[in-house]
Amino acid sequence: MPSPSPLPTPTLIQLAAKHAGACLELDRAALGGIWSLAQWQRELEEKARPGLGLRQGQELLAMACGWLVVDELHITLVAVAPGHRRLGLGSRILQELMQAGRRSGATRATLEVSATNGPGKGLYEALGFRTAGIRRGYYRSGDDALIQWVNLKT
Numbered sequence: 001m002p003s004p005s006p007l008p009t010p011t012l013i014q015l016a017a018k019h020a021g022a023c024l025e026l027d028r029a030a031l032g033g034i035w036s037l038a039q040w041q042r043e044l045e046e047k048a049r050p051g052l053g054l055r056q057g058q059e060l061l062a063m064a065c066g067w068l069v070v071d072e073l074h075i076t077l078v079a080v081a082p083g084h085r086r087l088g089l090g091s092r093i094l095q096e097l098m099q100a101g102r103r104s105g106a107t108r109a110t111l112e113v114s115a116t117n118g119p120g121k122g123l124y125e126a127l128g129f130r131t132a133g134i135r136r137g138y139y140r141s142g143d144d145a146l147i148q149w150v151n152l153k154t
C-alpha cells in the first residue's frame with residue numbers, strides 16, 4: 001500500500017485584521033484566550049505591532065506577535081495549535097518574527113514567560129533568550145514571570 005503523502009509545509013503569512021477570528025481561535029486553544037476579538041482586531045491593525053502566522057489550508061497552526069518599541073522587539077505571544085507541537089513550528093514562527101524585527105531596526109528582543117511554562121522556556125532558551133530579571137507573583141496564578149532578552153544583531 002502506498003504511504004500517505006506528507007502534509008505540505010505550512011505557509012508563512014503576515015497577520016492582518018482579517019485574521020482576527022483565526023487568531024482568537026488559536027489564542028483560545030493554545031493560551032486559554034488572552035485577548036478578546038476586539039483586542040485582536042486592534043492588535044492586527046497596528047503597523048508597529050508585527051504579527052506572523054503559519055497556515056495550512058485555512059487553518060492557522062502557529063502565530064507570533066510583537067511590538068516594535070524604538071530598537072526593541074517586545075514579543076507579546078507565541079502559540080502553536082495543540083495538535084501540531086514539537087514539529088518545529090514554534091521555533092520557525094518565532095525566528096521569522098525576530099527576523100522581521102531585525103529588518104525593522106530592532107537590535108534586541110524581549111519577552112516574559114512564566115517560570116512554570118516548560119515548553120515556552122525550552123523554546124526561548126533554544127533560540128538564545130536568557131533571563132535578565134524576575135517579576136515575583138506576576139501572573140494571576142501567582143507564578144513568577146521571567147524577563148528574557150536576546151541580542152538580534154548578527
Ligand SMILES: CC(C)(COP(=O)(O)OP(=O)(O)OC[C@H]1O[C@@H](n2cnc3c(N)ncnc32)[C@H](O)[C@@H]1OP(=O)(O)O)[C@@H](O)C(=O)NCCC(=O)NCCS
Binds near residue numbers: 085092120123
Ligand atoms: C511553547 C510553544 C509555542 C512551543 O511550540 P512548538 O512548535 O511545540 O515548539 P518547537 O517544536 O519549535 O520546539 C523548539 C524547541 O523548543 C523546546 N521545546 C518545545 N516544546 C518543549 C517542551 N514541551 N518541553 C521542553 N522543551 C520544549 C525544545 O528545545 C524544542 O526543540 P526540540 O524539539 O528539538 O527539542 C507551544 O508549546 C505552545 O503553543 N504552548 C502554549 C502557548 C505558550 O505557552 N506560549 C509561550 C508563552 S506566550
